[in-house]
Amino acid sequence: MLGKEVSTTDEFVKGLWRENPVFIQVLGLCPALAVSNTAINALTMGLATTFVLLMSAMSVSALRSFIPREARIVSFICIIASFVTAVDYLIQAISIELSRSLGAFIALIVVNCLILGRAEAFASKNTLGRSVLDALGMGVGFTVALLWIGVVREILGSGSLFGVALFPDTFQTWTIMVLPSGGFFAMAMWLLLVNWLNERTAEAEKRAQEATP
């Protein structure tokens, strides 16, 4: 990347908001909607993805001079698939129940465009240190985005948060929110909010620029 020198903290921070993988880059939608029907599922998926992202970014960055250009996609996919297989077994070893509720979606981390995208766009061209920061930032941003969607869907759709009931029994849950449609709607809602906030910031900056003589 040509241009200004990016500070090391910025490598991490950019993944949280400015280049948030779900809401700004619109990557990794499949798991974002599929596994975000409860907060705990969203958190687990986010952490698992962050782990794979981190490990594959580290591997790709460490091996970047070793992997020739023509073989890179195949190599990246092999590396990512291996870490995903590892995560799959690790989660099963931790809790069968968790593994069941996440189902096939752990395996689907391998086709999360976010991981392949970061490996290709960043880790293969940057030092190990920066790649780690980038991966962590993107991973945390992804997890946070997933949590936003998950929290909304669980509160409205099941009346609970992390399994703890929030409302008395008389609360009529919006079951649609834990169904696929709800995923789409929740994401649309957050996307609108994010777009609106970004627009306002851009307008405020523009006004500030015009104001200064």
Added chain:
Amino acid sequence: MSDASHWSVFVNAALVNNFVLAYFLGLCPFFGVSARLETAVRMGGAVSFVMLVASVCAYLINLLLDVVNAPYLKIISYILVIASTVQLVEMLMRKLSPPTFRAMGIYLPLITTNCAILGLALFQTNRGYGFTQAIAYALGAGIGFALALVLMAGVREKLDLANVPDLVKGTAAALIVAGILSMGFMGFAGLGR
């Protein structure tokens, strides 16, 4: 071998548990390619073909891995097979129909990261489908995916001409449409048992 009938497997994959609208698989191309009806149809066709090939290969890989007792190689084998199939489709398309190839652009190689195809392979394995059931499943999934894509494209083309607030234009509108389509497909539940 699961004892579900072929018809129920097919209908389930195409409508009741539509890969895009119920399982959230294949969303990247779904939102990326559904702006134009023509590309949507072509993408649907390409994905269906890759699904068919992937399904057969997944079945064979499973047999092989069961024989050598190496279940941990499933994910990596599936994804490598899918990547190769997409490469093959790309080469075929470039030879047989260059204009289609150019129209699809970047989206053709992106079929590799289409979670729908890997999802197909994984679900088929988990449910223990036999060979003919796997084919029915792949056909159903492909047609369902193409159907969702075409419906989405039709709506989005019309939406482009409508008076939509700037904030909502683009992905947000597409998400809301997808949510409504998903609700519509919920009406198929219980069909074809």
Added chain:
Amino acid sequence: MNIPGPIQQPPTSAWSMYRAIVGIGAMCALLIVTVYQTTADRIRENQERFLAAAVSQILPAAQTTVAVVQTGAGRLEEAVETSALPVFMGYDADGELVGAVVTAQGMGYQDNIRVLYAYSFELDAIVGFKVLDSKETPGLGDKIEKEPHFLANFEALDATLTPDGDALLHPIVTVKQGQKLQPWQLDGITGATITSEAIGNILNDSANTWAPVLEKNSHAFAIREISEEQ
């Protein structure tokens, strides 16, 4: 084109391609196999614990279980490999047969449902039921998992066999909520008709397949030696 472009990389040699692909392949294989081996025992323990908890929930009298598998011509043998739909014979602390536990699955409203049920040789009935895997509609279909009035069906769901012992005398069938008259009927759940009927079908099909075989072989499996190592 004479425009000087970015620094051209020299064409990649075949050796460096092979080296990369084989090297990466070897490293990945090492990673996968290491994790697999390290976690295999723990995973098996988890799965056994999960199944054991489910079995003791629906067949409390059973202290030990033995997995069995059908081997053609209605014979039953101890299972050597784990099956996707395991069936167990349950024994109490004295090694006497107290019942069988069967896994069954079938299509529900949304997706596949996997259930576990306990069969009593004494009562010729299904005496326990637990949903293992279901993706039925939250708040409606998923009532089959916990709703007391539905679970009450399984205190003694009749599964008597025909005189020749080849099939269920009365097929298990789901009826509308509140209309259960016969012990082989399943009282359904209002608002979740399809899911309730699915459970009825799953149990009927499974019991028709397994109850005859279990009964015919119950003498062969009547007593189990409790080995010292346990």
